[in-house]
Amino acid sequence: MRRIAFLLCAAVLTAALCVGCGNSGNTNETGEGKSTQQGSANNVKADGFVFTYNGTDIVPNAKMEPITTALGEPTKYFESESCAFQGKDKVYTYGSVVINTYPDSDVDYVYTIELKDDTVQTKEGIYIGSSVDDVKAKYGEPAEDTGTALVYEKGTSTLNFGYADKVVTSIVYNAVVE
């Protein structure tokens, strides 16, 4: 009888041990601790193209909070809840610069930086209205030319220059979060 009791205890203990093992870093009910809407950012370094606005460096995949602290109140702000409440996608507008963020474990990261007009320019001096030749002179040959955009890659970011008639029509920095 004692032996059976021992075996029963052993069984329960084994089950409990199996349950208790492993890390508890991703315990959230729906697993949001592990991933994000656009991809996993926990291991993504913000080591890509740098855009500077009002003296503040903004890099795709960087945490947004220090940027909002430095830049202050945005001109416009928009947020949307993702399906099943897996965090919020936020859009901050500072004058002619629009920053989209993505959430990961309650932290917002820079997803895209869009330059809306020719009052702002990249660090290398390219603005909307620059020529495609100007872009190539500053940045060299792109990683990809889609026919409507020149795509440059650096670290965990891309820099896209949309163009029409050989003139830059859009400038967007993107985070790579695969």
Added chain:
Amino acid sequence: MKRKRFIAGLLVVALTIGCLWLLQRLLVPKYQTGIVEGSMIEEYYKDESDHEVLFIGDCEVYENFSTITLWENYGITSYIRGSAQQLVWNSYYLLEDALRYETPKVVVFNVLALKYDEPQSEAYNRMSIDGMRWSQSKVDNIRASMMEDENFIDYVFPLLRYHSRWSELTEDDFRHIFSKDLVTHNGYYMRVDVKPQGEFPDPTPLADYTLGEKAMSYMQKMVDLCKEKGIELVLIKAPTEFPHWYDEWDIQVAEFAKKNDVEYINYIPLQDEIGLDMSKDTYDAGLHLNTSGAEKMADYFGAWLTENYDLTDYRSNEKYAAIWQEKVDFYNAMKEQQYYELETYGELKSFGANAIQ
């Protein structure tokens, strides 16, 4: 003596398995309050009646079409096999899975998910996959969906994934350890509250507007599967405007539909014709419709379905009428409760992310 030992050994093994099974039942998320979207896939199997129209896709189907309105106004039997951020391969395998149980006349797929060409999130994967019954379709769905840091074995034994939830257990986990309540109305997620649509940010220009190869290939598989089974496939873009649906994407889907001889309807430009008033017909500032919007959408879509397909009006069929009356009663009761909470508290207390258990 040997026999005794053998029996004792068996007992230990059986008990261990039993304990683990019980712990797994306890620890896996129940999705009964708050984030109920994780219950949707599993709920489909509880509905034993067949459906002539099957919707598949993301929140743009399960929040924008009232299945009850389709029944009440047209006698259409329908089910929405939707889940949060359901990606195209999820939709394909969920369709494949549903076809093991029934063959609808029309399958409706919402195309917004084509914007994603790779898995996005473990949380969404779980909500789209965990509720599936085991089949080759589920295995293939897992394989197509896993993120880099996910393991197949975690889907086979969810306890491995959720073992550390023990410190987060709520009353729901104990109450629903063996059974769950219905959270949808044949897949439709009800919200009666209103939050008017505001101004959306301008869409961000993309370097490349080409829809992803993987996503498009799964939509092609959907077309092929429907053709093989004699099912009419209808591609739709729900009438909501955010997240932005680029014209370039719309053109590609329209071309795909034309090439494959299937219908494609983008409902965004038809908001007025549908009768949608986005200052009243949305509960989250324009991302999804609320119940009044979903009823308008279902009424408009039901008229189109009835006109274009040989669907049966089952309202005069006693068997179906009895089944659907229960659904209508459940729908009306939930609607009443939501309006009551809105009137009493000014917001929903038992529904949505902030629901109190």
